[in-house]
Amino acid sequence: MGVCTCFETLVTLLAWCGWRPATYDFPPTIFGGDLLESPHGALTVRELTMPSFRLIGLLQNSRNGEEVVLKQDLAERLFREALQTLIKPCALYDEVWCRVEDNSWINNTSMPYDDGYxxxxxxxxxxxxxxxxxxNFRCTYKEEYExxxxxxxxxxxxxxxxxxxxxxxxxxxxxxCKTISPPTSQSSSFGSIEKDSGINQMPDSMPQLLINQGSCLVDANNLREIYTSASMVERNCEWDLDSLLMDLVGFVSDDYLLS
DNA sequence: CATATTTGACCGTA
DNA sequence: TACGGTCAAATATG
Structure with a gap:
């Protein structure tokens, strides 16, 4: 698994868990520049788009004007942030989706994020x-795909x-470039939480992304199975987070050593 | 040079 | 006429 694939995988997992990367997708003037701090202050992330994760942009930046940190250290920090978020995604992003009309959704959020489009x-x-x-934004492919x-x-x-x-x-x-979109009425998992007052959270269904893992395409659901241990399932927990962390850091470290 | 953003102009609606 | 959505030329960015 190459480093880019590794990051794309991570971002896919994070998206599914509700993690929102910082981007300059929204007016940079709001934040005084195109470098944004994630709300829990763990990393500064730049030029992140999903699913094409721009690794170079990430590695070029570090916090508070520090010199670029060691790549492996940066990777570990990212993954640790990710893991923390995996554990407590809702606490970090108190966001709410509201349906306004059939074709219109409002998302109130403290953290505008790259939605994958x-x-x-x-x-x-x-x-x-x-x-x-x-x-006001329109789809980049307005003309091309109407x-x-x-x-x-x-x-x-x-x-x-x-x-x-x-x-x-x-x-x-x-x-x-679809990853996460506003919830749709066709979303099976969404239907179950669309009960009171029209206020909903994002659906928790795994985005149906295919992850390029080497020469073969792996459904994201398979990845979840790989990293879910039997003991965690028994305790109704989610992920074998340590295994995931170690594997991801290992993938990245190998690539760094080669470059 | 290609692509994206900025920003004042333009235009439809109430 | 005020307001807000969109256009498009100028400008910025990589």
């Missing part, structure tokens, strides 16, 4: 009643934990 900003408006501007998907990002509050309202309209028809 590629967007192009086409407008920025000052709106009445708020000091924050509203950013994709009508759009999203609007509106910061709704300031302070230590600013809030953002992200409105998605129309489903993607491009089927390009």
């Amino acid at each position: 590629q967007w192009r900003k086409y407008g920025d408006k000052k709106t009445s009643g708020t000091d924050f501007s509203r950013s 994709c009508k998907a759009k999203k609007v990002v509106q910061q709704t509050s300031d302070g230590d934990t600013p809030l953002f309202q992200v409105t998605y309209t129309n489903k993607h028809t491009c089927n390009f």
Whole structure:
């Protein structure tokens, strides 16, 4: 498993667990630049898109102007952050999805994140009643695939934990770079939690991504089975996290030593 | 040079 | 006429 595949795998797993990488997908001015700190302050991540994880961008940056840390150390930090998030995903991201109309979803989040699609900003408006501007995005592949998907990002509050309202309209028809999308009524797992008051969390179903593992494609569900030990299952726990960590760090370390 | 963002102009709606 | 969504030329970025 090469290093990029390793990271793509990790990001896929994280996406499934609700982890949200920091990106500059949203107006950089909000954060004063294109380097964002993840909310729990573990890493600065740059130029992260899913599923094409831009490893170079990640490795080029470290916190607080430090010299780039040792690659293996950086990898371990990333994975440890990931594991912490695997254990407590909901505590880190108190986000809520609300359905507005049939083709429209609102996501209130303290952390705008790369949702796996590629967007192009086409407008920025000052709106009445708020000091924050509203950013309009359309799918990058609007022309190519006649994709009508759009999203609007509106910061709704300031302070230590600013809030953002992200409105998605129309489903993607491009089927390009899809990882996580607003929940759909067709989502089987989503139906079970769509009960009270129209407020929902993201569905917890594994994204149906195929992960390029060497020469063969492996369904993400298979990966989960690999890293789920019998004892963990018995205790109704999720993952054999230590095994996952050691394997991932091992993959990355090997690649670093070769480069 | 290709692609993305910024930003004022334009236009539809209420 | 105010507001907000979109366009598109200018500008930035890699």
